[in-house]
Amino acid sequence: MQILSDFQLHRPASLDEAVQLRSELGDGAALYAGGTELLLALKMGVLEYEHLIDVKRIPGLNAIEVQGAALRIGATATHRDIETSPLVAEHVPALSKLARHVANVRVRAAGTLAGNLAFGEPHADPAALLVALGATVELLSSGGRRSLPVEQFAVGAYETELGEDELIEAVVVPLPTAQTRATYLKFQVLERPTVGVAAVARDGDAPTVVVGAVDEKPVRIEASDGVEDYVNAARDAVDPVDDLSGSAEYKRHLTGVIVRRALEALAA
Amino acid sequence: MAEPSVSGTSIPRLDGPAKVMGRAKYALDLDIPGAAHGVAVRADRAHARIIGVDASKAEALPGVIAVVTAASVAPIDVRFGHISRDHPALAVDKVRYAGEPVALVVAETRRAAEKAARLVRVTYEDLPAVIDAEDALADGAPLLHEVHPGRTGDEGFHNTGADALEGNLCAANLIEWGDLEAELAAADVVVEGEYRYPMLYGYAMEPYNATALFEEGTLTVYTTAQHPYMVRDDLARMFALPLARVRVVVPYVGGGYGTKSYTKVEPLAALGAYATGRPVRVALSVEEAIFTTRSDGAVIRARSAFKSDGTLLARDFDIVMNSGAYSDNSPLVCAKLAARAFGPYRLNALRVRCRSAFTNTTPASSLRGFGAPQGNLAGELQMDEAADRLGIDARELRLLNVVxxxxxxxxxxxxxxxxxxxxxxxxxxxxxxxxxxxxxxxxxxxDAGAHPTSTALVRIHGDGSASCAIGATELGQGSRTVLSQILADGLGLPFEKVSIVQSDTGVVAYERTTGASRTTTLVGRSLLAACDDARRRIRELAAEYAADVQDAPGGVVADGEHLSYGAVIRKWFGSGGEVVGVGAIRRHGEFEKLPPFxxxxxxxxxxxxxxxxxxxxxxxxxxxxxxxxxxxxxxxxxxxxxxxxxxxxxxxxxxxxxxxxxxxxxxxxxxxxxxxxxxxxxxxxxxxxxxxxxxxxxxxxxxxxxxxxxxxxxxxxxxxxxxxxxxxxxxxxxxxxxxxxxxxxxxxxxxxxx
Amino acid sequence: MTMTTTRISGTINGREVTTEVDNATLLLDLLRDLGLTGAKPSCEMEVCGACAVQLDGLPVSACTTLAIELDGRTVETVEGLAQSADALHPVQRAFLQKSAFQCGFCTPGMIMSAKALLEANPSPSRDDVVHWLEGSICRCTGYESIVEAVLEAAEEMRNG
The missing domain is CATH 3.30.365.10 (Aldehyde oxidase/xanthine dehydrogenase, molybdopterin binding domain)
Structure with missing residues (x-):
């Protein structure tokens, strides 16, 4: 399998250059970072672009750092960078663990967290936990910067709020307090998760529970108290479809099971 | 024969260093000078009449050499098949499954061929399709083959349920003895159920690929085939060539497991080469491999009748296999599934009816176990279900009935x-x-081992070392190493003094297939026979100089003096020379009764x-x-x-x-x-x-x-x-x-x- | 005028390579065109690992990596590990010793993935090995001998 379409390659040396290219080239260009999703799509011919903007070589864009009360993960930080980052392990260990279990080691070595969000693949791990953690994406265009909660950034299957002239500069995760507990638990049969559940409990508050990989975008579970309440609410909230991972009925059931287990893990 | 000293030891694999160093060459790795690349245009629907193929846009693309169709290579008959010659390498008149090759684009580069393949426009008239095997056997089902293909291939396969085939029935086998109804009536417990075994993709990691060229009137094909001689026979039929003018070469193979049994992608490459006069490589993707061969799914209705003391009286199986659009090896799988469903138990009565159905799906063929995993699911689960019903331990129940x-x-x-x-x-x-x-x-x-036809060629060289030329393929199972061990023991030589050449029909001795676990047993035996023959020749040579000649490890004892093979050869020829031994086994003598093991x-x-x-x-x-x-x-x-x-x-x-x-x-x-x-x-x-x-x-x-x-x-x-x-x-x-x-x-x- | 090729230079198995490639060229095709046929195409969708090579030390799927990624970087393939059978890398030796292959088609990728693991983590647990090799498919062996080989190589490299 080869990439049959020809494209021009642009290698901006700075964010400014990248933003400039974004506004010039519009929807004829794809942002290229890890390429783990993009190149597959190009190979299969489901996507074609005249231009690729390779942001990987922009210095510093892969930085992971604590800025103020937030962990800032640069757009070209790979899943493996996150998995092995001492800062992530210290402040958001649930994210380290999640990163350790994304796809396989080769995808983790190339694929980026920002790219994962930008591609909008519904059957993916990171979004659910990021939503539960209240993470935002920092978007940059020639018009300036804006910040958007991941929850709003994700619109649907392969659909996001990313503008044609924009790029993700960083994913920003508010630093959880010392008392915050967070977990991400998934059930997976094929290459992508069937159900992924993030649960975050801040300072003794009722946990925030977000179900990923079932619907086209992460689903926040509204419940007041008690594990069973969450389980029932989650089963009601999701809208699964039949696919190779299982029937809608099974996935609805499974959502309840994984929500219960995630909450139990949180309490343990 | 003396006790073996090399056989019976876990000697390191001969192919080890090349494989861990990345130097082992697979068909895909061969650099064939001047090779063009062929990419198939595949049907996007399950069953349809082909109205037209418009290749004009594809042919206009830079780098495209030809767009080959069945019509464009006439009068070549593009059909192949070792049991039924029912499988067109390129669709003729209609397509019978989604993914079937309709045309082959040949271009200078793989990329150009892939691009062009997407530009070939095929127009179809859709026909009703049937995917489920039982639906396919029902009255009024859409017919895949208007003329039933029957048994038109290798005569060695004519025992594969060829009688009364019609409609979508690809093959049928019946095994029957005893009075089934009487035994069922006499039973205390009858376990009954319907079992389903999935269609599988064997996923040999090297997808099918072949490179073909016509040169000096000979068709040479480098390929991933498990059975180079079977491929040779199919290609000889297709191009009306003498067997001697078809050479099939198989280097290392990236996984077989039965999936590479018989002819697959070789005709496409050969037709490409025939049409263009160029060497042509056709290398499939995994997706295309899945559209080339899968294994037969099966629905098995089974009954097992027991006495209350656990005695198994009788079994009854009605099996329908989903065999896809063409016969490939499914008739043989059908026969084997029938024989492998009921298990190694004593039975007063048995009836196994196994039917293989054509459906508008990827053609099915062998995969490791060859019908056994399908049949065993029903046969053995019924032993377990019966044990529970009878209140007898499942192991004891088997021990009671096992032969x-x-x-x-x-x-x-x-x-x-x-x-x-x-x-x-x-x-x-x-x-x-x-x-x-x-x-x-x-x-x-x-019942394993396939038909016991095997030949081997052993050469003892002037320095006393020996090599053999064998048709069995190294698929990863280790045949290169194991056969070398047998060769060493057969001649009484150390392992370091023997070598082996495999799987080049232009060079090695005939081997029917590499499958059904036959290589160590059957090829091993023909190889030992060749060793015996070579030793006999050595004794004959030595006898020209000595009155008393006896076999000895690595040579003979002639009038009390140990002479190595090399010494005998050098003495007889005076200069250079070698001794050749041939061995063969056939269905005769101790191999008369099938299965061989x-x-x-x-x-x-x-x-x-x-x-x-x-x-x-x-x-x-x-x-x-x-x-x-x-x-x-x-x-x-x-x-x-x-x-x-x-x-x-x-x-x-x-x-x-x-x-x-x-x-x-x-x-x-x-x-x-x-x-x-x-x-x-x-x-x-x-x-x-x-x-x-x-x-x-x-x-x-x-x-x-x-x-x-x-x-x-x-x-x-x-x-x-x-x-x-x-x-x-x-x-x-x-x-x-x-x-x-x-x-x-x-x-x-x-x-x-x- | 639009340019759909790029001039790149990088290091492959210790050797500087400078070449002009089509932007769409995949690293696997570049390597194989250079005669480095150790890495194999198989699934072509990043799940099997038969095409695994090390890019700046980390394993990547060469089938889904652009050749331009070589630019300014270092690629190692199985061919770079040993020039002769007498001078094998410890991972290669362990694969031989444990008979950790049959058809051998997955072996180059498996070995490069294992080598990358041992460079990142010289003392992996059995679970670490399993986790790292989860994305590497072998259809012949049933994996057991491969896991054993990697653990043995780790020990040899620690002691060596």
Whole structure:
């Protein structure tokens, strides 16, 4: 399998250059970072672009750092960078663990967290936990910067709020307090998760529970108290479809099971 | 023959250094100068008449050499098939499954060929399609082959249920003896059920590829084939060439497991070369490989009748196989499935009716075990279900009914050359049967080895070293190493002094196939015969100079003096020279009775089940390799674990899923084969070497048997945990969850009963 | 004028390579065109690992990596590990010793993935090995011998 379409390659040396290219080239260009999703799509011919903007070589864009009360993960930080980052392990260990279990080691070595969000693949791990953690994406265009909660950034299957002239500069995760507990638990049969559940409990508050990989975008579970309440609410909230991972009925059931287990893990 | 000294040791593999260094060349790695690239244009629908092929846009693309269709190569008859010559390499008049090649684009580069292939416009008139095998056999079903192909290929396959074939019936076999109805009437317990075994993709990691060229009137093909001689025969028929003018060369092969049995992609490459005069390489993607061959799915209705004391009286199987659009090897699988369903048990009466149906799906063919895993699922699960109904331990029930060494399980066939009862004891002891929950195990005996035709050529060189030329293919099973060990022992030479050339029909001796676990046994025997012949020639030469000549390791003793082979050869020729020995076996003498040996399966598992999610975890796997004599024990272990692992995939996750007429998962992203994390924490591999086989030093076949019982064993283990036996594989989490749901009320009732 | 090629230079198995490639060229095709046929195409969708090579030390799927990624970087393939059978890398030796292959088609990728693991983590647990090799498919062996080989190589490299 080869990439049959020809494209021009642009290698901006700075964010400014990248933003400039974004506004010039519009929807004829794809942002290229890890390429783990993009190149597959190009190979299969489901996507074609005249231009690729390779942001990987922009210095510093892969930085992971604590800025103020937030962990800032640069757009070209790979899943493996996150998995092995001492800062992530210290402040958001649930994210380290999640990163350790994304796809396989080769995808983790190339694929980026920002790219994962930008591609909008519904059957993916990171979004659910990021939503539960209240993470935002920092978007940059020639018009300036804006910040958007991941929850709003994700619109649907392969659909996001990313503008044609924009790029993700960083994913920003508010630093959880010392008392915050967070977990991400998934059930997976094929290459992508069937159900992924993030649960975050801040300072003794009722946990925030977000179900990923079932619907086209992460689903926040509204419940007041008690594990069973969450389980029932989650089963009601999701809208699964039949696919190779299982029937809608099974996935609805499974959502309840994984929500219960995630909450139990949180309490343990 | 003297006791072997090289055979029986785990000598390191000859192909090891090349393989770990990345230097081993597979067909895909060969650099054939001037080769153009062929890419197939494939049907996007399951059943349709071809109205027209418009290749003008494709032909206009830079780098495109030709767009080849069946019509463009007339009068070549593009059909092939070793049993039925029913399979057009490029569709003729109509397409019979989605993914079928309609045209071949040949271009200077692979990329140009792929681009052009997308520009070929084929117009169709859709026909009603049939995907399900039982639907295909029903009255009024859409007909795949307007003229039934019958049996038109190799005469060696004309025993494959050729009578009364019509409609979509690809093959049919009936095995019957005793008075079934009387035995059923006399039974105290009759277990009855319907079992389903999925269609599988074998996923040999090197997808099918071939490079063909016509040169000096000879067609040469470098390919991934397991059976180069069978491919030679098909190509000779297609191009009306003498066998001597077709050369099929097989370098290292990236996995076979039966998937590369018989002709696959070679005709496409050869037609490309024929049409363009260029060497043409056709290298398939995994998706295209899935559209080339899969294994036969099966629906098996079974009844097993027992006396209350556990005596098995009779069995009745009605099997329908989904065999896809063309015969390929399904008729043979049909015959084997029939013979492998009922198990190695004494029976007063048996009826097995097995039908193979044409459907508008990828053609089905052999895959490791060859019908055995399908049949075993029903046959062995019924033993377990019966044990529960009878209140008899499942091991004891088998021990009560299993045949003993020498007993026949098929009238007129070779008696069982194995001690299955002893194997079962080893197996159940390893698994902790009776001491832990979630254990499943089973027995299988397969009529193996295919037709006993094999030849070998041994050359003893002037320095006393020796080489052999063998038609058996190195697929990874280790035949290169094992046959070299046998050669060394056959001539009394150290391992370092022998070598082997394999799988080039222009050079090596004829070998019918590489499959059915025949290589060590049958090729080993023809090789030993060639060694004997070479030694006889050496003695004849020595006898010209000495009065008394006796065999000795690595040479002869002539009038009391030890002479090496080399010394004899050099003395006789004066300068240079070599001695050639030929060996052959055929269906004659000790090979008269088929099968030449029985391939034994005695494997089992211990599992745990997460009933809420339905996930099954295999905690332990045990294989008992009843191989007679392990020429190379480490390689036998490798084969057994590999075979068992493959069937674990079928048991737990593998299944080609059709959504309407479209295959939903033609890739290994959505078709899940076992990963390292799926492997059990405990693996116990036992060898049972009783020297009871027909092969060299008492060897029998291995490499399939270990997988044949795994599907039923996993199902039985899960069934014991849930209180209800599954009857359909794979046991995906959802299926297990549903089974647990269904079983829950029963278990509650039992709990109440106490 | 639009340029759809790029001039790149990088290091392959210790050797500087400078070449002009089509932007769409995949690293696997570049390597194989250079005669380095150890890495194999198989699934072509990043799940099987037969095409695994090390890019700046980490394993990547060469089938889904652009050749331009070589620019300014270092690629190692199985061919770079040893020039002769007498001078094998410890991972290669362990694969031989444990008979951790059969058809051998997955072996180059498996070995490069294992080598990358041992460079990242010289003392992996059995679970670490399993986790790392989860994305590497072998259809012949049943994996057990491969896991054992990697653990043995780790020990040899620690002691060596």
């Amino acid at each position: 003993r060494p020498g007993e026949e399980i098929l009238p007129g066939k070779r008696g069982i050359d194995a001690d299955l009862a002893a194997d079962l004891e080893l197996l159940t002891e390893s698994l902790g049967w009776g001491e832990r929950e979630g254990v499943g195990f089973g027995l299988a005996a397969s 029985w391939e034994i399966g005695a494997s089992g598992v211990a599992v745990s089940v997460d009933e809420e999610t339905g996930r099954v975890v295999v905690e332990q796997l045990t294989t008992v390799g009843d191989v007679g004599f392990a020429i190379n024990p480490l390689l036998v272990h490798g084969q057994d674990l590999g075979a068992a692992t493959m069937t674990l995939g079928a048991a737990l996750s593998e299944e080609l899923v059709y959504d309407g007429t479209t295959l939903s998962n033609p890739n290994v992203v959505e078709y899940r084969v076992p990963r390292v994390s799926d492997m059990p924490a405990k693996i116990d591999q036992i060898l049972a070497e009783r020297r009871d086989g027909i092969g060299p030093f008492g060897a029998k076949g291995g490499g399939e048997g270990a997988g044949n019982t795994i599907g039923a064993a996993v199902a039985a283990a899960v069934g014991r945990l849930l209180g209800r036996y599954p009857r359909e594989l794979p046991l995906t989490p959802e299926r297990v969850w549903r089974l647990a749901q269904e079983a829950a009320p029963d278990r509650e009732t039992e709990a109440v009963r106490g």
